[in-house]
Amino acid sequence: MNERPTTVVTFGTFDVFHVGHLRVVQRAAALGDRLVVGVSADALNVRKKGRAPVFSEAERMEIVRSLKPVHEVFLEESLEQKRDYLLEHHADVLVMGDDWAGKFDEFEDICRVVYLPRTPAISTTALIEKISDMGS
Ligand code: C2G
Numbered sequence: 036m037n038e039r040p041t042t043v044v045t046f047g048t049f050d051v052f053h054v055g056h057l058r059v060v061q062r063a064a065a066l067g068d069r070l071v072v073g074v075s076a077d078a079l080n081v082r083k084k085g086r087a088p089v090f091s092e093a094e095r096m097e098i099v100r101s102l103k104p105v106h107e108v109f110l111e112e113s114l115e116q117k118r119d120y121l122l123e124h125h126a127d128v129l130v131m132g133d134d135w136a137g138k139f140d141e142f143e144d145i146c147r148v149v150y151l152p153r154t155p156a157i158s159t160t161a162l163i164e165k166i167s168d169m170g171s
Contacts, residue, residue: 037090039065039092039127040067040068040069041067041068041069041127042067042068042069042124042125042126042127042128043064043066043067043070043071043073043126043127043128043129043130044070044071044072044073044120044121044124044126044128044129044130044146045059045060045063045070045071045072045073045129045130045131045141046072046073046074046111046117046120046131047059047072047073047074047075047132047152048075048088048095048159049072049098049099050073050080050088050089050095050159051089051162051163052095052098052155053089053153053157053158053159053162055153055154055157055158057102058154059130059132059151059153059154060072060102060105061104062130062151063104063130064104064105065149066130066149067127067128069107070104070105070106071105071107071108071126072105072107072108072109073108073110073111073120074092074095074099074108074109074110075088075090075092075111076092076110076111076112077091078112079111079112083114084109087104087171089159096108096110102118107124117139117142118142118145121145121146122145126145126146127147128146128147128149129142129146129147129148129149130149130150130151131148131149131150131151132150132151132152133150133152133153134153135150136150137150157165
């Protein structure tokens, strides 16, 4: 029997890449056969978080693209286009960290929506603070 591969799609900024990012990528990939990652654009981050990421979108995409479980990356330019991105990339499963729990249930009509628990005690913001404290 020739079944279509299951495509998992996840989104994130993945700035100052750390082990929490790696784990969500690994766990997302384990839910299907192909993992496609939407990396948030620099401009989206400025709109969403009020600051530019430390690493540019081209650098963040390069890092995520090089990960073994990742088959494809694309640039996520706007949160409002999520449905289009999911359709365009033939998502069977949408994976998000549980900081987004419930926020994407509206897409259950086109794919499975899974929220994975975040890795505790690590975040880009905490890392930036820790690194800047080291310099003072
Ligand atoms: N993550 C995690 N554990 C952490 C930190 C992050 O599991 N300790 C997960 C987040 O839940 C997310 C992914 O790593 O699934 C990327 O995290 P961010 O870069 O912070 O993503 P965010 O800026 O929330 O972008 O369309 C939505 C956005 O693109 C999500």
